Amino acid sequence: MKRFLYIITVLLSLSTLAQNEQLFEEGNTFYNEGQYAEAIDIYKRILDTGKHSAELYFNLANAHYKLNNIAPSIYYYEKALQLSPNDEDIKNNLDFAKNMTIDDIDVIPETGLTKLLNTFTHYLSFDNWAKLAILFVFCSVILFLIYYFAYSSFKKRLAFISSISSLMLFCISLALAFHKYNLEQKDRPAIIFASECKVKTEPNSRSEELFRLHEGTKVQLLDTINEWKKIKLSDGKTGWVANNDIKAL
Template sequence: MKKLLYIFSLLLSLSGFAQNQSIFEKANALYNQGKYAEAIDGYNAILDTGKHSSDLYFNLANAHYKLNNIAPSIFFYEKALKLAPNDADIKNNMAFAKNMTVDAIDVIPNAGISKLLNNATHIMSFDVWAKTTIALVFCFVVLFLVYYFSYSTLKKRLAFIGSVVALTLLILTLAFTFHKYNLDKKDNPAIVFAQESKVKSDPNTRSEESFRLHEGTKVQVLETYNDWSKIKLTDGKTGWLITEDIKMLKDF
């Protein structure tokens, strides 16, 4: 009975994949015909099934860009980039989309050791760092066992040196794994979707207005309170805006 259920679920999955592929190809055809709004409907229909990919987000962003939908185009380019962080086409197209935004916000770069550490940490994803650490644990255990049970002086020496190197790399990768986890946990980006959003000093309508943001601007969400979100910009400015004015990028 379990096998029959497994086969049935597999067939459903394959059927759903084929259907989504058909919708994707039709949406691409509509895009090539200049029917961007209809193409968007097709891409969204795939997202409604719970499926997503960098290609889907990229094409969806392109369609919104063609219609001058600033916030959605940047939002979906950012989504695509999260799934394919080294894709040059996504980066180039997103740069064009960002040229349509109103807000010009400076970026305060990290400096010194902090910059080097963060750059090194972002070389790999958290999953890759974790898998590398596990692989080094395995290497260390094997080399230590070879050292412990070997009778040859040369084998002992080589196994000892190898186990020390593996242990050193293990400690380093473990540190990078935890640092990457903390960086990802703090990274809570969102895109402003409101045409204009008033950023307040406190989470209430009566508080003083600090500044204004416009659609397409990327912010970091620090915390939420009722219907308000505390955000931070790349230039260091912080403030509170209404949560419905933004869309979180981590929500898939």
Template sequence: MKHFIYILTILIGTIAFGQNETLFEQGNDFYNKGDFEDAISKYESILKSGDHSAALYFNLANAHYKLNHIAPSIYYYEKALILSPNDKEIQNNIAFARNMTIDAIDQTPEIGFAKFSKNITNWLTFDNWAKLSVLLMILFVVFYLVYYFNYGATKKRLAFITAMTFLILACCAVALAFNNYNLIEKDHPAIVFAKESQVKSEPNLRSSESFKLHEGTKVQILDTVQNWKKIKLADGKTGWIPTEAIKAL
């Protein structure tokens, strides 16, 4: 019975994949003909099935861009970048989409040790830092055993220094892995979808207005209180915005 269920699951998955491939090709055909609304409908049908890919998000963003849908185009370009961060075509297209936004927000530059630490941390993913730390610990054990069972003074000293070096590097890799994990956990980006929205000083309508935001602007979600989100801009400004005004990535 288990084998039958397993085979059935594979069969259903194969059929669903084939259907999504057909929908993707149909969406591309509509896009090439200039029928961008129909293309979006086909692409969104794939998303509803739970199938996600950088190519799908990219094509969906392109279709929205052609219709001057600022917020959805940036949103889906951002989703594509998450899956394919080094894709030059996605980077170029999202730059064009961002030029359509109204809000001009200067990003606060990172300097000194904070910038250096972030660059090093993001050099590898959390999983890769963890794998590297395991490899370095194995090398530490190997060279420590060489040190322990070797009787030659020079070789023993060299093996000990090498073992300690790998141990220090392993500890650094572990620290960078956890730092990378913490950066990801604190990263809660969202895109403003409302044409214009007031950002309040407190999470209620009676509070004073801090500033206004327009569609397409990227923000960071810091906190949630009922139907309000506390957000932070790239320039460091913070405030509260209605939950329905933004869409989390």
């Protein structure tokens, strides 16, 4: 019975995959013909099936960009970049889309050791740092065994030094893995979708207005209270906006 259910599940997955491929080609056809709204509808039908890919988000963003839909185009370019962070086409198109935004917000640059540490940490993902840590601890154990059973004093010395070095690299890799994890946990980006968004001092409509943001601006989410979200800008400013004005990435 379990095998039968497994076969049915596989067949349904293959059927959905084939259908999504057909829809993707259909959406591309609409896009190439300049029917961008129709292409968007088709791409969203694929998303509704749970299918996510950098190519799908990229094409969806391109269609929105052609219709001058600032916030959705930036949102989907950012989604594509999350799945394919080194894709130059996505980065270039995202820059073009950002040129349509109104808000010009300064970025507080990282400096000194913080910049160096974060840059180095971002070279690998959390999973890869963790795998590297496991590799180093495995090497350390093997080298220690070589040290223990070796007869030559030179081999013992070399194996011992290599084992200690591997253990130190294990500790560094593990620390970088946790640092990467913490950076990812703190990174909660969102895009302003309202054409004009009032940023308040407190999470209620009666509080004082600090400033206004416009569609397409990228912010960081800090907290949520009822129907309000606390945000932080790249220049360090914070405030509260209504849930309906923002969409988390």
